[in-house]
Amino acid sequence: MTASAIASNDITPVPGPLPGPPRMLTGDRPTGRLHLGHYAGSLANRIRLHRRYESFFIVADLHMLTTKNSPEDIAAAGRHAADMVLDSLAAGLDPAHSVFYLQSAVPEVAELSLLLSSLVTVPRLQRIPSLKEMGQHAGQREMPLALLGYPVLQAADILAVRATAVPVGRDNAAHVEVAREIARRFNRRYGAVFTVPALVPADVPVLPGTDGRAKMSKSLGNAIYLSDPPGEVAAKVRRMYTDPARTTAGVPGTVEGNPVFVYHDAFNDRPAEVAELKERYRAGKVGDAEVKEKLTGALNRFLGPIRERRAALAADQGLVEELIVTGTERTRREAKRTLADVRAAMGLTAALAGFRRAARARGAVPGPPGQAGP
Ligand code: TRP
Numbered sequence: 263m264t265a266s267a268i269a270s271n272d273i274t275p276v277p278g279p280l281p282g283p284p285r286m287l288t289g290d291r292p293t294g295r296l297h298l299g300h301y302a303g304s305l306a307n308r309i310r311l312h313r314r315y316e317s318f319f320i321v322a323d324l325h326m327l328t329t330k331n332s333p334e335d336i337a338a339a340g341r342h343a344a345d346m347v348l349d350s351l352a353a354g355l356d357p358a359h360s361v362f363y364l365q366s367a368v369p370e371v372a373e374l375s376l377l378l379s380s381l382v383t384v385p386r387l388q389r390i391p392s393l394k395e396m397g398q399h400a401g402q403r404e405m406p407l408a409l410l411g412y413p414v415l416q417a418a419d420i421l422a423v424r425a426t427a428v429p430v431g432r433d434n435a436a437h438v439e440v441a442r443e444i445a446r447r448f449n450r451r452y453g454a455v456f457t458v459p460a461l462v463p464a465d466v467p468v469l470p471g472t473d474g475r476a477k478m479s480k481s482l483g484n485a486i487y488l489s490d491p492p493g494e495v496a497a498k499v500r501r502m503y504t505d506p507a508r509t510t511a512g513v514p515g516t517v518e519g520n521p522v523f524v525y526h527d528a529f530n531d532r533p534a535e536v537a538e539l540k541e542r543y544r545a546g547k548v549g550d551a552e553v554k555e556k557l558t559g560a561l562n563r564f565l566g567p568i569r570e571r572r573a574a575l576a577a578d579q580g581l582v583e584e585l586i587v588t589g590t591e592r593t594r595r596e597a598k599r600t601l602a603d604v605r606a607a608m609g610l611t612a613a614l615a616g617f618r619r620a621a622r623a624r625g626a627v628p629g630p631p632g633q634a635g636p
Pocket of ligand 1: 287288289290291320322325415416419420428430434
């Protein structure tokens, strides 16, 4: 027996190319408008980091297809993409430092994903818990091939733009680890093409939903959106889950893990007010109504400037669309360059070039476009 095609020592580091400018890539699948959970979990971190890098933000519509691929889902993706970019800009991403792009419009990424898929095994991917969870969550009994390949496609995204830093939450950390392994394996086997990307963990606690469930999510219907108007925020907060043991305002309440207080801690800009509310809550000296009223105030103070920016950006017709189009073209140029390097390093360009030379010698085949014939 010869060595197996994918030996585990293949991932010991070899010197990569000199890293280019620091470049960051992160993003989301286009599933809808952004909510407070997105803000706390990733957007705040992106806003904090993005000016230090050349920052790329992917709208991962090909990744969406791994769990949502009905014609209706696909038809809605464009609107969702525009909404998400609008929300991100309104929340504070600077368009001068951000490249937004639509994954499916960069076909080089799909080709790269295929080429990279020879560098990872099925059992390696099967051991990633997030994939099984995503499949189950989407109601799939069996694992679609594309879902198993989700981390490989993500590796292609990351390596196509040669990102040096990838800030993601806990559920995506394992995917970035796959990308790092694939990059090292590629460099060992075919030569130093890739800088091994660094995972930037965004290890923030997950924001609970308004219903008290562990995670705020659109599909659970327990989200407050960045674009919700003030009255909607007030209504959602009024219906929020709090300490169920507290039947009247006189009963001492639990603050820890109580979503109303989790939100106060995350978004209320008046820490003294929060401290005082917690104290009275624990002592049974404040009603839920008052705690919620103050939370509505805090959330609307936080969301007010975001709403204003969102309205101004939306009034600038075609702006978001232009950013996505120019960002996608920019990304495509990067991906084409990477793919040319990858194909050359793997030796995939040699055969056709040889055939071409031989064919041209017969005088029957013209030279490649842009090159003078013999
Ligand atoms: N997997 C990410 C999500 O959970 C989206 C994504 C696709 C991504 N490609 C990426 C994130 C590359 C960071 C880098 O929606």
